[in-house]
Amino acid sequence: MLQRVLRRAGLLLAIAFAGAYAWMALRGPQGIQALAEKHRQIRQLQEQNAAMSLDNERRREHIRLLKESPSEQDMEIRKQLKLIRPGETTFILPDMPKEKDPATGK
Numbered sequence: 001m002l003q004r005v006l007r008r009a010g011l012l013l014a015i016a017f018a019g020a021y022a023w024m025a026l027r028g029p030q031g032i033q034a035l036a037e038k039h040r041q042i043r044q045l046q047e048q049n050a051a052m053s054l055d056n057e058r059r060r061e062h063i064r065l066l067k068e069s070p071s072e073q074d075m076e077i078r079k080q081l082k083l084i085r086p087g088e089t090t091f092i093l094p095d096m097p098k099e100k101d102p103a104t105g106k
Contacts, residue, residue: 026032065072077083084090 066076078085082090
C-alpha cells in the first residue's frame, strides 16, 4: 500500500516538474514570444528583400535603356547636369516633406 502511494506521489511530482519545465520553456527568453518576434522580423526582412529586388529590376531596366537608346542617354545626361536646350522651360518644384519613419521617429 505504501509503495503504491509513493509511486503515485512520484508520478505526480514528475508530472508537476514536467509541467513547470514546459511552462518555463514556453514563457522564457526562448519561448513563444521570442518565436513570434523572430517570425515578425523574418516577414519584415522578406518584404524589404522584395522591395529591393523590384528596385534592382527597375535599375537594370533603366541601365538597359541607357545602353540601347541615345535619346534616353541624352535625357539622363541633361537631367544629371541640369542642362536645357534653347527654348525649353524647366520647372523646379520644392521637395516634398519626408514622412516620419515610425521606427526611428525621424
